[in-house]
Amino acid sequence: MKEIIKSYVKRNFLNICILTLFLFIGLILGVVYINNINVENKNDILSLVDSITKFIREKKEYSISEKFEILKNTFFRNIIIILILGFVSSSIIGIPLIFLIILFKGFSVGCAMSSVIASIGVKSGIIFICSSMLIHNIINISGMYIVALSGISLYKLLLKNREESIRFMILKHMVFLIIAIILCILASLVETFFSNYLIFALKSYI
Numbered sequence: 185m186k187e188i189i190k191s192y193v194k195r196n197f198l199n200i201c202i203l204t205l206f207l208f209i210g211l212i213l214g215v216v217y218i219n220n221i222n223v224e225n226k227n228d229i230l231s232l233v234d235s236i237t238k239f240i241r242e243k244k245e246y247s248i249s250e251k252f253e254i255l256k257n258t259f260f261r262n263i264i265i266i267l268i269l270g271f272v273s274s275s276i277i278g279i280p281l282i283f284l285i286i287l288f289k290g291f292s293v294g295c296a297m298s299s300v301i302a303s304i305g306v307k308s309g310i311i312f313i314c315s316s317m318l319i320h321n322i323i324n325i326s327g328m329y330i331v332a333l334s335g336i337s338l339y340k341l342l343l344k345n346r347e348e349s350i351r352f353m354i355l356k357h358m359v360f361l362i363i364a365i366i367l368c369i370l371a372s373l374v375e376t377f378f379s380n381y382l383i384f385a386l387k388s389y390i
Contacts, residue, residue, distance in 0.1 A: 196333045203332055206283045207290040207325070214294020218302065226302075233303035237312070240387050251376055259372040262324055265289070266368050269328055270361040273335020274354070276342055282332045289328065293321060308390040316383040320375035327367035334360040 193200065218229065246254065269285050272278030296317065301309035334357045341353050383390075 196337075199333055199336050200329065203283070203286050203329055206286045210287040210290025210292075211294035211297075212290075213287075214291040214296075215298040217291070218295050218298035229299050230303045233299050237304055237390055240383060240390070243384070245384050246380060251380070254380065255372055255376040258320075258375050259369065262327075262368040262371055263365065265324075266327055266331060266361070266364050269331045269335075270357075270364070273331055274338060274357060276339055279336065279339050282335055286328065286332060289325065293317070304390055311386055311389045312383065315386050316379045320371040320379055323367055323374060324371040327364035327371070330360050330367070331364045 218226070221229075265285065269282065272281040272285070297309075297313055300312050303309070304312065338350075338353045338357050341350050
């Protein structure tokens with residue numbers, strides 16, 4: 185398994201670097217956006233973050249029904265992005281959209297991180313981000329990368345117009361999409377049952 189992953193990363197290293205560049209550009213744009221929006225909108229965002237952190241400080245943990253509601257919402261939010269990415273990455277015209285989706289993901293994470301730090305400070309913000317946002321986002325972004333890289337490989341074969349190879353690659357693309365969906369489910373479970381547990385365990389530090 186280790187050799188398979190190593191070989192996969194080596195084959196796709198350039199595309200991984202490009203996707204990561206777009207992710208970090210989106211991240212930076214998200215931070216810049218939050219730091220430069222007008223005072224009224226910024227105050228609305230900070231108030232929302234304050235209400236979330238206040239809720240966490242005052243509550244022991246989520247109830248079972250609340251956890252399953254969070255699980256449902258996070259799953260549908262993640263799966264929609266994966267399915268859209270899987271659809272657009274299977275066509276030639278969708279290739280630019282792959283990079284835009286990765287850019288938007290970075291932007292949304294950057295906005296969230298910047299809002300948290302601006303609201304509760306750097307130290308508490310880092311604790312909040314690491315406990316409640318980091319792990320499930322890494323899993324989810326890994327799934328997005330798998331679909332995106334498969335779509336880029338399929339795009340290259342479409343340009344070469346190799347019919348037999350294209351059929352095999354489409355099947356391979358579907359397999360990667362299924363793997364990404366599994367990672368999406370895992371990310372939702374981690375966010376609901378681990379990240380939320382962790383943030384309540386560390387609530388005295390935020």
